[in-house]
Amino acid sequence: MKKQILNTLSFSILLTLLPTIILGQQKNDKQHMDAFVTQLMSKMTLEEKLGQLNLLSSNANTGPFASKKYAEKLKDGSGGNIFGLVGTSSEINEKLKLAENSRLKIPVLSGLDIIHGFKTVFPIPLGLSCTWNMPLIEQTARVAAIEGSAAGYNWTFSPMLDITRDPRWGRVMEGSGEDPYFGSLVARSMVKGYQGDDLKNENSLMACLKHFGMYGAAEAGRDYNTTDMSRITMYQFYLPPYKAAVDAGVGSVMSSFNEVDGVPATANNWLLNDVLKKQWGFKGFVVTDYIAIYELMAHGVAADIKQAAELAINAGTDMDMVSEAFMATLKQSVKEGKVSMATVDAACRRVLEAKYKMGLFTNPYRNFDPGKATRVTLTPENKKVAKEAALQSMVLLENKSNTLPLKKNINIALVGPFANNKSEMFSMWSPNGDEGSVVTLYDGIKKINPNVNYAEGTQISNDSLLMNFAGWGFDQKEQKKLVDEAVTLAAKSDVVVAVLGETRGMSGEAHSMTNIALQDCQLELLKALKGTGKPVVLLITSGRPLIIQQALPYADAVIEMWRLGTESGNAVADVLFGDYNPSGKLTMTFPRSVGQIPIYYNHKNTGRPYAGERKRFFKSNYMDQTNEPLYPFGYGLSYTTFNYGKIQLSDTLLTGSNKTLTAEITVSNTGKYAGEETVQLYLNDPVASVTRPVKELKMFQKVFLQPGESKEIAFKISPEDLKFYNSQLKWDWESGKFNLYIGTNSKDVMKTAFVWNK
Numbered sequence: 187m188k189k190q191i192l193n194t195l196s197f198s199i200l201l202t203l204l205p206t207i208i209l210g211q212q213k214n215d216k217q218h219m220d221a222f223v224t225q226l227m228s229k230m231t232l233e234e235k236l237g238q239l240n241l242l243s244s245n246a247n248t249g250p251f252a253s254k255k256y257a258e259k260l261k262d263g264s265g266g267n268i269f270g271l272v273g274t275s276s277e278i279n280e281k282l283k284l285a286e287n288s289r290l291k292i293p294v295l296s297g298l299d300i301i302h303g304f305k306t307v308f309p310i311p312l313g314l315s316c317t318w319n320m321p322l323i324e325q326t327a328r329v330a331a332i333e334g335s336a337a338g339y340n341w342t343f344s345p346m347l348d349i350t351r352d353p354r355w356g357r358v359m360e361g362s363g364e365d366p367y368f369g370s371l372v373a374r375s376m377v378k379g380y381q382g383d384d385l386k387n388e389n390s391l392m393a394c395l396k397h398f399g400m401y402g403a404a405e406a407g408r409d410y411n412t413t414d415m416s417r418i419t420m421y422q423f424y425l426p427p428y429k430a431a432v433d434a435g436v437g438s439v440m441s442s443f444n445e446v447d448g449v450p451a452t453a454n455n456w457l458l459n460d461v462l463k464k465q466w467g468f469k470g471f472v473v474t475d476y477i478a479i480y481e482l483m484a485h486g487v488a489a490d491i492k493q494a495a496e497l498a499i500n501a502g503t504d505m506d507m508v509s510e511a512f513m514a515t516l517k518q519s520v521k522e523g524k525v526s527m528a529t530v531d532a533a534c535r536r537v538l539e540a541k542y543k544m545g546l547f548t549n550p551y552r553n554f555d556p557g558k559a560t561r562v563t564l565t566p567e568n569k570k571v572a573k574e575a576a577l578q579s580m581v582l583l584e585n586k587s588n589t590l591p592l593k594k595n596i597n598i599a600l601v602g603p604f605a606n607n608k609s610e611m612f613s614m615w616s617p618n619g620d621e622g623s624v625v626t627l628y629d630g631i632k633k634i635n636p637n638v639n640y641a642e643g644t645q646i647s648n649d650s651l652l653m654n655f656a657g658w659g660f661d662q663k664e665q666k667k668l669v670d671e672a673v674t675l676a677a678k679s680d681v682v683v684a685v686l687g688e689t690r691g692m693s694g695e696a697h698s699m700t701n702i703a704l705q706d707c708q709l710e711l712l713k714a715l716k717g718t719g720k721p722v723v724l725l726i727t728s729g730r731p732l733i734i735q736q737a738l739p740y741a742d743a744v745i746e747m748w749r750l751g752t753e754s755g756n757a758v759a760d761v762l763f764g765d766y767n768p769s770g771k772l773t774m775t776f777p778r779s780v781g782q783i784p785i786y787y788n789h790k791n792t793g794r795p796y797a798g799e800r801k802r803f804f805k806s807n808y809m810d811q812t813n814e815p816l817y818p819f820g821y822g823l824s825y826t827t828f829n830y831g832k833i834q835l836s837d838t839l840l841t842g843s844n845k846t847l848t849a850e851i852t853v854s855n856t857g858k859y860a861g862e863e864t865v866q867l868y869l870n871d872p873v874a875s876v877t878r879p880v881k882e883l884k885m886f887q888k889v890f891l892q893p894g895e896s897k898e899i900a901f902k903i904s905p906e907d908l909k910f911y912n913s914q915l916k917w918d919w920e921s922g923k924f925n926l927y928i929g930t931n932s933k934d935v936m937k938t939a940f941v942w943n944k
């Protein structure tokens with residue numbers, strides 16, 4: 187007994203001391219790191235320090251230092267880091283060895299764009315975000331880190347945390363949509379997934395948040411274009427996901443191509459030094475985007491590459507991606523006093539600290555092991571994560587007369603150029619994915635129902651220039667033949683499943699579009715299929731919300747399937763036949779027309795708010811179209827139906843900031859299938875010192891309900907949830923009335939209100 191009491195006592199003493207022990211340990215680690223880096227730097231020449239700030243590309247370099255050979259740069263320490271390590275495993279080994287044998291034996295960071303999986307490919311990030319499932323999102327990043335690290339990488343240029351409101355921008359596929367709160371949750375999950383609990387774990391990848399900052403707001407949705415917005419908009423909408431990643435301990439940050447407040451991000455002292463490093467206390471390093479230092483000349487802020495490099499490093503850029511401008515010019519700039527040695531040292535220290543934190547000095551190869559790579563890659567467990575992610579990413583947009591799910595024994599006409607294609611299940615950002623292991627839609631459906639026949643049905647687009655970009659052709663005669671074949675097949679079948687949309691070459695970086703409607707030739711096919719009188723299920727594959735209003739009359743059910751990755755076919759088949767009930771919810775608003783863009787749910791009310799109709803003059807509306815989107819943020823149907831009760835508040839008048847308000851609502855499954863619902867809570871501050879959005883997502887919960895089952899969902903609200911950036915850019919809340927909404931998407935909500943005073 188005495189022994190037991192003693193044990194309990196010592197355990198509780200240990201528990202009390204634990205934070206102090208951990209803090210002490212961290213302090214020791216930090217002291218050890220500081221001493222190690224200081225000692226190392228004392229031995230380094232200026233060239234060697236600049237080498238640490240240099241990120242070499244395996245391909246040709248664009249900068250002035252490009253003439254020196256790649257291997258030579260690794261050997262003499264002037265190429266301190268590698269981007270896009272390629273080759274056989276022995277070639278990779280050789281490259282890593284070259285650096286290891288450099289004078290000071292400083293290991294390299296080996297970076298790559300591992301964006302939505304490595305060999306096992308997950309849905310594109312925009313699709314993945316529609317799962318609203320943070321643990322699952324984290325798991326996909328974890329699997330990517332395990333596979334990527336075994337192949338020789340220790341650093342990934344992910345996650346992309348740019349807020350996106352304009353689907354013309356091709357890069358919306360790489361992000362998590364339009365909401366800052368939601369984007370912040372994704373930021374944390376991705377950083378945790380890649381980096382694990384400790385960057386030293388050899389199967390972790392250092393994450394790199396990008397593109398800092400505001401890159402998603404490119405004017406007219408044209409990639410690389412100017413962005414211009416008020417500071418308050420930056421703080422309220424665009425900066426939170428980046429900050430969340432910094433708070434989660436992201437190891438590196440990539441500056442963006444665009445300008446911010448008139449100064450390109452890569453040369454922006456306010457953005458990099460003041461906000462990121464001083465205000466947010468970011469301890470990692472900043473790398474530029476691809477040759478962004480070089481581009482400072484085209485931006486018109488630097489006359490030559492030397493001045494560009496000076497601007498960049500003085501503004502807080504630590505590492506030069508591929509321009510080789512630092513390596514080629516900074517020695518002279520230091521000599522001339524245009525860049526201080528202290529600035530070079532600070533940047534070099536940040537890079538060396540990252541290498542130290544990753545344990546590279548003791549284990550330069552980390553997880554790199556070709557044998558292990560084979561064992562840990564594309565495993566059944568990894569594919570299971572890929573399938574789960576694919577299932578949960580799909581968003582059911584329409585389901586007239588319960589067309590879906592399909593019976594398992596009917597004859598299916600599977601039509602469309604994407605329906606039996608492995609490569610098209612990937613994206614621009616999955617070049618390392620293993621195409622051989624992709625399950626096509628045809629194969630996935632056939633496993634469950636062998637009565638499926640395939641017809642290509644259409645080419646992608648009759649715009650031949652566009653097709654040059656997208657890597658496909660167009661031929662009028664061929665088109666007629668394809669449509670005829672598909673219609674004949676449809677006429678003999680019970681149901682048509684048409685898979686239409688964009689190719690992987692139509693979205694991603696440098697893939698902006700002004701016409702984001704379903705291409706004409708595809709729409710014509712859809713009309714012809716509908717003409718057979720058979721029910722038509724339309725599956726859309728795309729990297730952005732497309733304009734699909736014109737297609738709706740010709741489809742009985744519509745699913746947005748994004749680009750689902752390795753397990754595409756298995757996941758789609760489960761959804762079509764009802765083995766999985768769709769649960770995805772949109773994270774980007776779907777416009778009715780390009781003219782409505784930019785379009786997002788958390789807009790302001792204006793002084794002349796839209797009043798629900800379009801014919802009124804002197805209101806903020808269009809003459810020719812409603813303001814309402816086709817599908818709002820948070821939207822997504824299920825095979826079952828959910829009913830929301832009335833919102834019950836624990837209080838309607840609160841005073842003081844240390845209180846909590848509880849909002850409860852009963853959600854019931856009123857349909858025939860078990861299903862998962864994402865219950866969303868929005869707040870609105872109708873009177874404040876600055877204008878506030880009409881609604882802001884503040885929290886959500888996922889709930890799984892059997893038919894007939896009800897559950898009470900409770901949300902806890904604190905003053906932290908009422909805070910916003912005021913005109914002094916202070917994060918605070920103001921007394922007054924608040925509207926509270928709970929519902930199935932940002933539009934269809936139950937409403938109540940409360941007053942909270944300070």
Ligand code: BGC
Pocket residue numbers: 299343396475476695
């Ligand atoms: C992109 C980045 C990417 C980098 C390296 C750039 O063009 O903007 O997102 O990480 O290339 O591939």
